[in-house]
Amino acid sequence: MIANLPSHGTRLLSTLGADGTLRLGLAELPVDQPGEDEVVMRLEAVPINPSDLMTLLAAGNPADGQFSAGEVAIPLPPEALPAYAGRVGAPLEPGLAGAGTVVAAGRNCEQMIGQQVTALSLRRGTFGQYATVSTGEFAPLPAGTSPRDGADAFCNPMTALAIAETVRLDGHKAVVHTAAASNLGRMLVAICREDGIPLVNVVRRAEQAQILADLGAEHICNSSAPDFAAQLRAAIAATGATIAFDAIGGGDTPGMLMEAMEDVAAAQMGFYSPYGSMTLTQVNIYGHLDVSPTVLHNERYGMLWSVNNWALPQTIGRVGPERAAAMQARVLAGLKTTFASHYTREISLAEALERDTMLAYARMATGEKFLINPTL
């Protein structure tokens, strides 16, 4: 018998029906009893990250949805259905990260009761009132740090750190980053400065370039500028970047990045080869802001190139538990500085299912970031 265990809590569920329609709604579900090394946290600040939208919306577009009180029905495009056959009938729980207060705990964690913690919940979603998480999935928030400050100590901050780790592990001198004015992009500016990794920031608008300039970023290329191709090549030549991390993922973006890196490498060869340069250029896709297919013009990228889907867990595996713990400690120490997230709206669980709100957070626009507060 666990003291103070809430019996039920509200959760947001996303279920794909056999009819190809995704149904989103709130449900009252029993709270998981914690094991010996587990705690039950009351969630108070939950970020909406792009990875959560994959669980929440699959390939559904909220603009196609039917919104009624407490339920949303979104038909998936028929051509997308085969890819989602595996989730038909299974209620999925969106949300990976979140922060709040421990309200109940298993035997070995009783000293945590009443403490504020931040968590990465891998079994159950964080779009809900409570989450039961185990040691290793949560960490106490440092003194003076609120749940809002520490809502995401895992997804964005660890991804930004893992990008820097990957640049080093793969032997690159410098890195190109797209959607560079995002929350993650701003963290990366600070990390790369601290770690001495030259960073080329690619943004889409002049205001975004200004945000990064104000942060002290050195190399900023605006893809809507008429001389963008030349800007990008100059920054790549100045830094020696041979790897790019791309949050856009679709269309011509990954190829455009590889072509620019190859052009610089080929120009530095000093002779012409019909096979292009022997420099390995690499684009790691880690987001899909553009969901259209990725188009590669292979003949433009030289002899050695690599396009990868890149994800945080793989890099955590590569660096090992000791280094991962050091990365985590660095995040917790910097939640109000390097790893500060900027939320533009705080919403309740019920509001997350309202049409205008959903359309807004599903746009994943740079500079807009939503936080769910399940206590509202």
Place this chain on the structure above:
Amino acid sequence: MIANLPSHGTRLLSTLGADGTLRLGLAELPVDQPGEDEVVMRLEAVPINPSDLMTLLAAGNPADGQFSAGEVAIPLPPEALPAYAGRVGAPLEPGLAGAGTVVAAGRNCEQMIGQQVTALSLRRGTFGQYATVSTGEFAPLPAGTSPRDGADAFCNPMTALAIAETVRLDGHKAVVHTAAASNLGRMLVAICREDGIPLVNVVRRAEQAQILADLGAEHICNSSAPDFAAQLRAAIAATGATIAFDAIGGGDTPGMLMEAMEDVAAAQMGFYSPYGSMTLTQVNIYGHLDVSPTVLHNERYGMLWSVNNWALPQTIGRVGPERAAAMQARVLAGLKTTFASHYTREISLAEALERDTMLAYARMATGEKFLINPTL
């Protein structure tokens, strides 16, 4: 003064003019005097490999060419020109591999005069009468092996061996290969059998499936069969393949291979994840039989995938000189068995510039393979 050094020899040259037209022709050029560790070989058997066509034709289509006595003029498509700006005005010499007889030699190689050798000529092209190559670029042909047998002891055989090396180096259990009835594909069937690597052969026609079945290949999938998708998934599940080597390169082929490997991996997970499987699936593109852009549907391939342009020199660098020498020795010992090439036509240098002949070899059709005999 080198004894018996021919003063001039015929060479095939490919030059892109500032007008965007590629001009191919034969020229009489001085033969390079050999250094101390070099030999001059009279070329007697020169394979036409896809990599040579990149030098010979760039993005030019022989069907668009003007053919006159000894000269061919092929306008490149205007949209392709920027990628080839670096070669404007420079006469390129196609041809990487070839076999023949040493006719002159530098001081340290005089004992080679009169011997038959096979070479990979990296500085100068092999589409010509003579090539001056250095120690390390050539090897004596084993007794009983003709220059025709040994015309290509480097490009195709070493590529096939390097594919098997890469499968092992990258920790995969089995491999998928496209255009599997090619000369290289047949070598790979024998190598994988000798090395115990399960191989899934993908071909485009029933006749090609039959060729491989006659060679004893176990897993053969015909992409023109109505149940191809199921065939491919069954073969991937049976072998555990998580890497594919793709000679086609363009269009949907790399993505189709990745999707099939991911589907098998996701089905083996035992639970549904909106992010797909955590199995790293990898497609290494090593040819461009389809020159259209590669189209990737990222959301279908799971959490970890990688599309790479793969080339032999990188793998040689990874395995190191000792292993590379062992691979080379294996090729020389097997030129009449495992590494036998099947040539369907022998042509002269002049014939290589005739319209019908060029159209035929530029098709790179599986089952057709051309050999240039510069002594004709």
